[in-house]
Amino acid sequence: xxxxxxxxxxxxxxxxxxxxxxxxxxxxxxxxxxxxxxxxxxxxxxxxxxxxxxxxxxxxxxxxxxxxxxxxxxxxxxxxxxxxxxxxxxxxxxxxxxxxxxxxxxxxxxxxxxxxxxxxxxxxxxxxxxxxxxxxxxxxxxxxxxxxxxxxxxxxxxxxxxxxxxxxxxxxxxxxxxxxxxxxxxxxxxxxxxxxxxxxxxxxxxxxxxxxxxxxxxxxxxxxxxxxxxxxxxxxxxxxxxxxxxxxxxxxxxxxxxxxxxxx
Amino acid sequence: xxxxxxxxxxxxxxxxxxxxxxxxxxxxxxxxxxxxxxxxxxxxxxxxxxxxxxxxxxxxxxxxxxxxxxxxxxxxxxxxxxxxxxxxxxxxxxxxxxxxxxxxxxxxxxxxxxxxxxxxxxxxxxxxxxxxxxxxxxxxxxxxxxxxxxxxxxxxxxxxxxxxxxxxxxxxxxxxxxxxxxxxxxxxxxxxxxxxxxxxxxxxxxxxxxxxxxxxxxxxxxxxxxxxxxxxxxxxxxxxxxxxxxxxxxxxxxxxxxxxxxxxxxxxxxxxxxxxxxxxxxxxxxxxxxxxxxxxxxxxxxxxxxxxxxxxxxxxxxxxxxxxxxxxxxxxxxxxxxxxxxxxxxxxxxxxxxxxxxxxxxxxxxxxxxxxxxxxxxxxx
Numbered sequence: 001x002x003x004x005x006x007x008x009x010x011x012x013x014x015x016x017x018x019x020x021x022x023x024x025x026x027x028x029x030x031x032x033x034x035x036x037x038x039x040x041x042x043x044x045x046x047x048x049x050x051x052x053x054x055x056x057x058x059x060x061x062x063x064x065x066x067x068x069x070x071x072x073x074x075x076x077x078x079x080x081x082x083x084x085x086x087x088x089x090x091x092x093x094x095x096x097x098x099x100x101x102x103x104x105x106x107x108x109x110x111x112x113x114x115x116x117x118x119x120x121x122x123x124x125x126x127x128x129x130x131x132x133x134x135x136x137x138x139x140x141x142x143x144x145x146x147x148x149x150x151x152x153x154x155x156x157x158x159x160x161x162x163x164x165x166x167x168x169x170x171x172x173x174x175x176x177x178x179x180x181x182x183x184x185x186x187x188x189x190x191x192x193x194x195x196x197x198x199x200x201x202x203x204x205x206x207x208x209x210x211x212x213x214x215x216x217x218x219x220x221x222x223x224x225x226x227x228x229x230x231x232x233x234x235x236x237x238x239x240x241x242x243x244x245x246x247x248x249x250x251x252x253x254x255x256x257x258x259x260x261x262x263x264x
Numbered sequence: 265x266x267x268x269x270x271x272x273x274x275x276x277x278x279x280x281x282x283x284x285x286x287x288x289x290x291x292x293x294x295x296x297x298x299x300x301x302x303x304x305x306x307x308x309x310x311x312x313x314x315x316x317x318x319x320x321x322x323x324x325x326x327x328x329x330x331x332x333x334x335x336x337x338x339x340x341x342x343x344x345x346x347x348x349x350x351x352x353x354x355x356x357x358x359x360x361x362x363x364x365x366x367x368x369x370x371x372x373x374x375x376x377x378x379x380x381x382x383x384x385x386x387x388x389x390x391x392x393x394x395x396x397x398x399x400x401x402x403x404x405x406x407x408x409x410x411x412x413x414x415x416x417x418x419x420x421x422x423x424x425x426x427x428x429x430x431x432x433x434x435x436x437x438x439x440x441x442x443x444x445x446x447x448x449x450x451x452x453x454x455x456x457x458x459x460x461x462x463x464x465x466x467x468x469x470x471x472x473x474x475x476x477x478x479x480x481x482x483x484x485x486x487x488x489x490x491x492x493x494x495x496x497x498x499x500x501x502x503x504x505x506x507x508x509x510x511x512x513x514x515x516x517x518x519x520x521x522x523x524x525x526x527x528x529x530x531x532x533x534x535x536x537x538x539x540x541x542x543x544x545x546x547x548x549x550x551x552x553x554x555x556x557x558x559x560x561x562x563x564x565x566x567x568x569x570x571x572x573x574x575x576x577x578x579x580x581x582x583x584x585x586x587x588x589x590x591x592x593x594x595x596x597x598x599x600x601x602x603x604x605x606x607x608x609x610x611x612x613x614x615x616x617x618x619x620x621x622x623x624x625x626x627x628x629x630x631x632x633x634x635x636x637x638x639x640x641x642x643x644x645x
Contacts, residue, residue: 094548097547098548100546101546102543104543106537106539108539108542109543110544110562112561112562121547121549122547122549125549125557126550126553170547171547174548
């Protein structure tokens with residue numbers, strides 16, 4: 001709740017009715033050793049839908065979205081992304097990673113490359129785009145996240161908020177169909193959270209399918225089509241933001257909301 | 265806000281220079297050398313000893329030194345003037361008389377321009393490679409071409425009308441440079457592969473192989489490896505098959521250096537944050553591209569200091585080949601004073617050898633520090 005909800009304009013839903021779902025998770029379970037971290041996660045995300053996953057730390061929310069592009073592998077159940085099922089088949093994995101962009105809590109920009117090189121790397125090497133075209137595309141996205149003037153600098157020369165905006169631009173340069181955000185604002189100083197959230201809201205307005213793990217409830221309220229609450233590796237409750245925040249059904253969500261509100 | 269305003273009221277210009285008492289050589293000496301009576305006493309004592317040693321060296325090496333000796337009609341040097349000053353003055357005449365043997369070993373006297381050109385080629389190669397502007401793919405081709413040319417020059421070719429000099433007559437500085445340069449140039453790529461193999465999660469067999477290789481090689485001294493390559497290896501080969509001694513020593517050095525370098529490189533791979541691997545994966549980069557474009561450029565920069573440390577160590581360790589009868593720079597120097605005329609003048613020769621080794625090692629060390637600075641300038645705010 002660090003950004004006041006009123007400051008964020010309502011974003012129209014972009015869910016495409018009748019289209020094939022963007023992501024399907026069916027009874028997904030995962031263990032670390034003998035500890036179960038995901039229990040029968042079942043979740044269908046429509047094209048253009050914007051999902052916010054929230055929950056206390058250790059609830060499995062990050063693990064869930066990291067399973068979607070297989071940074072973590074699941075042991076039971078099925079995950080289908082953009083019509084391709086995630087298996088050990090490397091070709092399927094390549095296809096999916098090309099269509100799914102990801103933004104990390106700690107930015108993970110490549111420090112030895114300039115901002116522009118960070119953005120053009122994947123288009124050039126994965127999409128086989130000519131360098132000039134990739135640079136044009138990257139500059140276009142850097143303008144959209146409002147930092148084209150930093151293109152020649154190195155990540156270490158930028159502030160946290162600027163780095164995270166570059167990370168978003170870098171992911172968008174691959175023209176993904178789906179964007180995953182893993183706590184994109186958690187490592188930022190308060191004054192930089194807004195600039196990153198504004199960028200994400202701008203992205204939501206383009207109709208991108210988005211899955212965000214975040215504690216920014218103001219963002220969830222205005223942007224999300226659906227909020228999913230997870231605790232101890234399972235989905236406890238899900239629904240529209242208005243229903244979730246105003247009329248929580250389970251005690252666990254009530255407790256979580258009261259803690260979040262007290263925390264801010 | 266009030267604090268900020270008060271701060272701004274103090275004129276900044278007035279505070280730009282620290283008081284004279286805390287800067288400058290006089291202040292430095294006062295704090296570091298004469299801070300208390302105890303440190304003053306130590307400073308005086310060490311200063312006295314340093315001066316005594318320096319004067320002793322100047323007296324021996326310059327004032328009482330013998331720079332040349334007369335030769336008899338047959339061209340044989342007469343070392344009597346040197347023997348007269350033993351213990352008082354240096355005999356640099358041994359170097360002016362024997363320097364070609366020290367530098368080139370038993371290489372035929374009339375053909376010694378060839379190893380000399382090789383030394384120049386090596387130095388040129390190092391010079392060009394040191395410049396980051398030339399770090400392109402073509403540089404690899406330049407290396408292959410120059411190293412091939414060096415081998416051709418050293419060995420000679422009958423078809424080109426050059427006298428063939430087999431490698432049992434090679435020696436001195438070119439041989440040391442060959443062992444070190446070929447050794448490290450081939451060990452380094454091997455080390456990178458072993459380090460990557462050791463971290464492989466998908467290929468347990470490869471990982472095991474790399475672990476066994478590193479542990480096995482690292483567990484034995486280089487000397488024993490050289491002995492094995494020179495004495496034991498031929499026993500296992502079928503009759504008549506024979507690799508030459510130098511090649512076997514070279515292979516032993518490569519394998520040994522690679523095991524050490526692999527561990528250095530692995531350190532760099534481990535120091536790289538996990539997020540870098542994940543970001544590369546999430547962008548859909550393949551394993552090869554991720555390794556070449558993201559992982560290695562960063563991991564190798566992290567390990568420049570230990571890498572150069574290992575390089576320097578191996579440059580000097582090449583001198584161990586003397587135990588299997590290869591005349592590298594050190595062994596040629598030792599052999600030079602086996603000459604009955606010059607027996608007993610080892611000190612002078614060893615000082616020369618030390619100076620040569622020092623020049624190469626210091627250049628490496630100096631260059632690596634410059635490289636670190638150059639890299640960090642582009643990354644840090």
